[in-house]
Amino acid sequence: MHVYGRDVEFISDIFGPKPWTIFRWYSLFLDKGVVEEAKPPIKTARWPAEVLQGVDRYVKQHPTFYLEELQDYIRESHLVVPTAVNVF
Structure with missing residues (x-):
């Protein structure tokens, strides 16, 4: 060949x-027709859609936020405990 x-x-x-x-x-x-043997896994969100929408709104309203402020917002608004694993 x-x-x-x-x-x-x-x-x-x-x-x-x-x-x-x-x-x-x-x-x-x-x-x-392709060289890849397996398809890459599809990533899914770890949080419900309403939490992601709330974070999106917060980030747009507060473009210069600190990470701690975002964590507090998530904790207070959605009763989700942000950790290093699920925030980053």
Whole structure:
């Protein structure tokens, strides 16, 4: 097999992937039309939509807010305890 007229071993030496990896990618491309084996997971929000809308409104009304102020707003308005995990 050749890639753009170059031998697979040459491409492997230049770019790093082993020849069998290039063959696997090529096979995936022929079978599925893409090289990715699995689709990336879809991210979902950790908070309900009304909390996200409230945070969006707060940020637009207070463009120079401090993180602590936003945390207080979330705590008071939506009864959600903001943590480092769910704020960032």
